[in-house]
Amino acid sequence: xxxxxxxxxxxxxxxxxxxxxxxxxxxxxxxxxxxxxxxxxxxxxxxxxxxxxxxxxxxxxxxxxxxxxxxxxxxxxxxxxxxxxxxxxxxxxxxxxxxxxxxxxxxxxxxxxxxxxxxxxxxxxxxxxxxxxxxxxxxxxxxxxxxxxxxxxxxxx
Ligand code: HEM
Numbered sequence: 001x002x003x004x005x006x007x008x009x010x011x012x013x014x015x016x017x018x019x020x021x022x023x024x025x026x027x028x029x030x031x032x033x034x035x036x037x038x039x040x041x042x043x044x045x046x047x048x049x050x051x052x053x054x055x056x057x058x059x060x061x062x063x064x065x066x067x068x069x070x071x072x073x074x075x076x077x078x079x080x081x082x083x084x085x086x087x088x089x090x091x092x093x094x095x096x097x098x099x100x101x102x103x104x105x106x107x108x109x110x111x112x113x114x115x116x117x118x119x120x121x122x123x124x125x126x127x128x129x130x131x132x133x134x135x136x137x138x139x140x141x142x143x144x145x146x147x148x149x150x151x152x153x154x155x156x157x
Contacts, residue, residue, distance in 0.1 A: 002066040003155075009058040010153035013139060016055055019048040020132040027125035030117070037111075037120040045108050045124065052131075056101045063094055088140070088147040096138035104131045 023044050030037065063070045073080035073090035080086035107127025114120045140149040 005058055005061050005066055007153040012055055015051045019051055020128060023048050024128050027121045031121040031125060037117040049104050049108050052101055052104045056097055059097050084146045093138055096134050100131055100134050
Protein backbone atom coordinates (compact mmCIF):
# COMPACT_ATOMS: atom_id res chain seq x y z
CA UNK A 1 0.00 0.00 0.00
CA UNK A 2 2.78 2.43 0.99
CA UNK A 3 4.78 1.83 -2.22
CA UNK A 4 1.67 2.03 -4.41
CA UNK A 5 0.61 5.40 -2.98
CA UNK A 6 4.17 6.75 -3.09
CA UNK A 7 4.62 5.69 -6.73
CA UNK A 8 1.30 7.28 -7.70
CA UNK A 9 2.09 10.46 -5.74
CA UNK A 10 5.53 10.61 -7.35
CA UNK A 11 4.26 10.11 -10.92
CA UNK A 12 1.26 12.41 -10.69
CA UNK A 13 3.62 15.34 -10.03
CA UNK A 14 4.19 15.32 -13.81
CA UNK A 15 0.46 15.60 -14.53
CA UNK A 16 0.35 18.56 -12.11
CA UNK A 17 3.36 20.20 -13.78
CA UNK A 18 2.15 19.71 -17.36
CA UNK A 19 -1.35 20.98 -16.57
CA UNK A 20 0.11 23.97 -14.70
CA UNK A 21 2.18 24.91 -17.76
CA UNK A 22 -0.83 24.49 -20.07
CA UNK A 23 -3.20 26.66 -17.98
CA UNK A 24 -0.51 29.34 -17.56
CA UNK A 25 0.32 29.37 -21.29
CA UNK A 26 -3.36 29.55 -22.27
CA UNK A 27 -3.98 32.40 -19.82
CA UNK A 28 -0.95 34.33 -21.13
CA UNK A 29 -1.95 33.83 -24.77
CA UNK A 30 -5.59 34.57 -24.02
CA UNK A 31 -4.65 37.85 -22.37
CA UNK A 32 -2.22 38.83 -25.13
CA UNK A 33 -4.53 37.91 -27.99
CA UNK A 34 -7.66 39.26 -26.27
CA UNK A 35 -9.27 35.87 -26.71
CA UNK A 36 -12.47 35.13 -24.78
CA UNK A 37 -12.18 32.86 -21.73
CA UNK A 38 -13.39 29.64 -23.35
CA UNK A 39 -14.97 26.48 -21.89
CA UNK A 40 -11.63 24.74 -22.59
CA UNK A 41 -9.90 27.21 -20.24
CA UNK A 42 -12.45 26.44 -17.56
CA UNK A 43 -12.14 22.66 -18.05
CA UNK A 44 -8.33 22.71 -18.02
CA UNK A 45 -8.39 24.82 -14.85
CA UNK A 46 -10.66 22.18 -13.31
CA UNK A 47 -8.34 19.38 -14.43
CA UNK A 48 -5.34 21.16 -12.91
CA UNK A 49 -7.15 21.70 -9.62
CA UNK A 50 -8.29 18.07 -9.66
CA UNK A 51 -4.73 16.75 -9.97
CA UNK A 52 -3.57 19.13 -7.22
CA UNK A 53 -6.32 17.85 -4.92
CA UNK A 54 -5.43 14.24 -5.79
CA UNK A 55 -1.82 15.00 -4.81
CA UNK A 56 -2.98 16.43 -1.50
CA UNK A 57 -5.15 13.39 -0.73
CA UNK A 58 -2.32 10.97 -1.59
CA UNK A 59 0.11 13.19 0.33
CA UNK A 60 -2.13 13.19 3.40
CA UNK A 61 -2.36 9.38 3.26
CA UNK A 62 1.44 9.24 3.25
CA UNK A 63 1.93 11.96 5.81
CA UNK A 64 -0.65 10.81 8.31
CA UNK A 65 -0.10 7.07 8.23
CA UNK A 66 1.79 5.29 5.49
CA UNK A 67 5.17 6.97 5.41
CA UNK A 68 7.79 5.61 7.83
CA UNK A 69 9.62 8.92 7.44
CA UNK A 70 6.83 11.16 8.76
CA UNK A 71 5.98 8.51 11.37
CA UNK A 72 9.56 8.72 12.64
CA UNK A 73 9.40 12.52 12.55
CA UNK A 74 6.14 12.79 14.51
CA UNK A 75 7.38 10.36 17.17
CA UNK A 76 10.26 12.73 18.04
CA UNK A 77 9.30 16.17 16.79
CA UNK A 78 11.93 18.31 18.58
CA UNK A 79 14.74 16.14 17.18
CA UNK A 80 13.02 15.96 13.78
CA UNK A 81 13.02 19.75 13.53
CA UNK A 82 16.83 19.67 13.68
CA UNK A 83 17.06 17.01 10.96
CA UNK A 84 16.84 18.49 7.46
CA UNK A 85 15.25 15.41 5.84
CA UNK A 86 12.66 14.77 8.55
CA UNK A 87 11.76 18.47 8.77
CA UNK A 88 11.36 18.68 5.01
CA UNK A 89 8.87 15.79 4.82
CA UNK A 90 6.97 16.39 8.06
CA UNK A 91 6.70 20.18 7.89
CA UNK A 92 7.93 21.92 4.74
CA UNK A 93 6.55 19.60 2.06
CA UNK A 94 3.24 19.34 3.93
CA UNK A 95 2.88 23.11 4.41
CA UNK A 96 3.76 23.94 0.83
CA UNK A 97 1.42 21.23 -0.49
CA UNK A 98 -1.52 22.66 1.46
CA UNK A 99 -0.56 26.17 0.31
CA UNK A 100 -0.55 24.98 -3.31
CA UNK A 101 -4.09 23.61 -2.93
CA UNK A 102 -5.26 26.84 -1.27
CA UNK A 103 -3.80 29.20 -3.90
CA UNK A 104 -4.98 27.03 -6.82
CA UNK A 105 -8.51 26.80 -5.40
CA UNK A 106 -8.78 30.55 -4.72
CA UNK A 107 -7.40 31.28 -8.20
CA UNK A 108 -10.00 29.10 -9.89
CA UNK A 109 -12.90 30.59 -7.92
CA UNK A 110 -11.73 34.20 -8.45
CA UNK A 111 -11.02 33.64 -12.15
CA UNK A 112 -14.46 32.12 -12.73
CA UNK A 113 -16.19 34.92 -10.84
CA UNK A 114 -14.34 37.76 -12.60
CA UNK A 115 -16.62 39.83 -14.80
CA UNK A 116 -14.50 40.32 -17.90
CA UNK A 117 -12.54 37.81 -19.97
CA UNK A 118 -9.22 39.69 -19.63
CA UNK A 119 -9.68 39.65 -15.84
CA UNK A 120 -10.37 35.90 -15.90
CA UNK A 121 -7.16 35.31 -17.89
CA UNK A 122 -5.14 37.75 -15.71
CA UNK A 123 -6.20 36.12 -12.45
CA UNK A 124 -5.50 32.64 -13.88
CA UNK A 125 -2.09 33.76 -15.16
CA UNK A 126 -0.96 35.27 -11.86
CA UNK A 127 -2.54 32.71 -9.51
CA UNK A 128 -1.45 29.60 -11.40
CA UNK A 129 2.08 31.02 -11.88
CA UNK A 130 2.43 31.53 -8.12
CA UNK A 131 1.04 28.01 -7.61
CA UNK A 132 3.63 26.59 -10.02
CA UNK A 133 6.48 28.37 -8.23
CA UNK A 134 5.48 26.81 -4.90
CA UNK A 135 5.13 23.37 -6.58
CA UNK A 136 8.63 23.69 -8.07
CA UNK A 137 9.99 24.63 -4.64
CA UNK A 138 8.38 21.69 -2.84
CA UNK A 139 9.43 18.86 -5.18
CA UNK A 140 12.46 16.85 -3.97
CA UNK A 141 14.29 17.22 -7.31
CA UNK A 142 17.34 14.94 -7.75
CA UNK A 143 19.70 17.95 -7.75
CA UNK A 144 18.54 19.13 -4.32
CA UNK A 145 20.98 18.41 -1.54
CA UNK A 146 19.99 16.03 1.28
CA UNK A 147 16.27 15.76 0.43
CA UNK A 148 16.68 15.00 -3.31
CA UNK A 149 14.94 11.95 -4.79
CA UNK A 150 14.91 10.40 -8.29
CA UNK A 151 13.17 11.80 -11.38
CA UNK A 152 10.97 8.73 -11.19
CA UNK A 153 9.86 6.72 -8.17
CA UNK A 154 11.80 3.59 -7.29
CA UNK A 155 9.18 0.96 -8.13
CA UNK A 156 8.68 -1.63 -5.44
CA UNK A 157 10.87 0.14 -3.00
C1 HEM B 1 1.21 19.54 -5.63
C2 HEM B 1 1.46 18.94 -4.51
C3 HEM B 1 2.53 17.88 -4.30
C4 HEM B 1 3.53 17.44 -5.12
C5 HEM B 1 3.88 17.92 -6.51
C6 HEM B 1 4.25 16.40 -4.39
C7 HEM B 1 5.35 15.71 -4.87
C8 HEM B 1 6.03 14.72 -4.19
C9 HEM B 1 7.16 13.99 -4.71
C10 HEM B 1 7.77 14.19 -6.08
C11 HEM B 1 7.55 13.10 -3.76
C12 HEM B 1 8.73 12.10 -3.83
C13 HEM B 1 8.24 10.77 -4.34
C14 HEM B 1 9.39 9.80 -4.60
O1 HEM B 1 10.09 9.44 -3.66
O2 HEM B 1 9.58 9.43 -5.76
C15 HEM B 1 6.67 13.27 -2.62
C16 HEM B 1 6.73 12.55 -1.45
C17 HEM B 1 5.93 12.77 -0.36
N1 HEM B 1 4.86 13.64 -0.27
FE1 HEM B 1 4.27 14.94 -1.69
N2 HEM B 1 3.67 16.25 -3.16
C18 HEM B 1 2.62 17.13 -3.07
C19 HEM B 1 1.78 17.31 -1.98
C20 HEM B 1 1.90 16.68 -0.77
C21 HEM B 1 1.11 16.95 0.41
C22 HEM B 1 0.02 18.02 0.52
C23 HEM B 1 1.55 16.09 1.38
C24 HEM B 1 1.07 15.94 2.80
C25 HEM B 1 -0.11 16.21 3.21
C26 HEM B 1 2.60 15.27 0.83
C27 HEM B 1 3.28 14.29 1.50
C28 HEM B 1 4.34 13.56 1.01
C29 HEM B 1 5.12 12.61 1.79
C30 HEM B 1 4.89 12.25 3.25
C31 HEM B 1 6.11 12.10 0.93
C32 HEM B 1 7.26 11.14 1.25
C33 HEM B 1 6.81 9.80 1.66
C34 HEM B 1 7.97 8.87 1.91
O3 HEM B 1 8.96 8.86 1.18
O4 HEM B 1 7.82 8.08 2.85
N3 HEM B 1 2.80 15.66 -0.49
N4 HEM B 1 5.75 14.26 -2.90
